[in-house]
Amino acid sequence: MVRVPAEPSRHRVAVWRELRRIGALSLGQGAWVVPDVPVFAAGVARAIELAHRGDGEVLVLDATGHAEPDTARLEALFTAERAEEWAEFLADCDKFDAEIDADIRKAKFTMAELEEDEQSLERLRRWYRELKARDVFGAPAAAEAERRLTECADRLAGYTERVFQALHQM
Template sequence: MTGSGSGSSSGTRWIVLVVKVPAEPSRHRVAVWRELRKIGALSLGQGVWAVPDVPVFGAGIARALELTERAGGEAVSLAASGRGAQDGRRLREMFTAARSADWAEFLADCGKFEAELAKEIRIAKFTLAELEEEEQSLERLRRWHRDLTARDVFGAPEVSAATERLKGCVAACEDYAERVFAALHQVPEQRAPEEGRPAPEEGRPAPEEGRSAPEEGRSAPEEGRSAPEEGRPAPEEGRSAPEQGRPTPEEGRPTPEEGKPAPEKRRPAPGEESGR
């Protein structure tokens, strides 16, 4: 059901929604509430919402009515205005105050974005993955700024500051992107050591400190290895001389007289034995 009222001196007309959704299940009531909050509807009481009667809110109002009917609830939309100039101004002030709160939240998120970029630069975290994440955050800020601008019908005081702050975020992200590409294009010799990683001169000991010099760490041939005269016995010591270790031919071999048996005694011939 749609009602109408006389226009106020401000010339602003409003759409007032009276929505009633069953308490259970609660998800339907929450879905309608989120949709109305998303489009920037001004809450006038429990189940009562108002937005300026301009085309930017038409699609959101239609979705809220559809969600209400789907949940088995009831909704009434009214075209209205204040009874006098004071009422119209009051509605406008309330709506603009809600938009100021949205812009304040946006400015706070811009500050968080800039602080995050400053941190990445301070710790020299120049990677494509981090750049992609920061660009996604910047895109979210851009969409948010676009939506707030669309619903800020009367122009809150924070609009100019928010627009300039977004430009600053864009410039900061572009600067970070240039730093990332510069770091990725450096050759290893030109790349400065990252913070937290010691430089080669600090983390690695110098050859004179960490490694023993050849004279210290390794034994010199004269010390570590036995000289032929010390480690190996001289032929005179380790091997027996022919005179000491081996018997001479005269000692080791028997003489013909010793090795052979003595000749047997000659037996007498038969003639001799008979003559005896």
């Protein structure tokens, strides 16, 4: 449970952003939930620190569902949040593929373009690791995301070979 004064808003926003970053589920009115697993501990501690900096109050509770349906509902809500994140990740994999396709179509076989694409793939890898770590209940799209990330890496390897060939033919 988090309560941070409305002004200045930067403190509330900082807490909100940190909780969203770690994958916390908002239950409304300052109530947030994450599973009690180590992957969330540092982010929760950071959110508490940010709230205190803004003269806010935080009450951390261990909670379980009153009955099995309550526990299942929380798990389903948390998994639905992860499913949305996986969908966004998959959309970015599609954008990565489209960028590689455009580079090939335009014959942009330069080191600068290759480095940009390598950075994009590294960003996808970091994002995948972060999502995988907080997807503690195993959203169905996780397997598809892993497959797509592998495909992106393979696409970049093929593009890298083309850049190497183009640069060494000059």
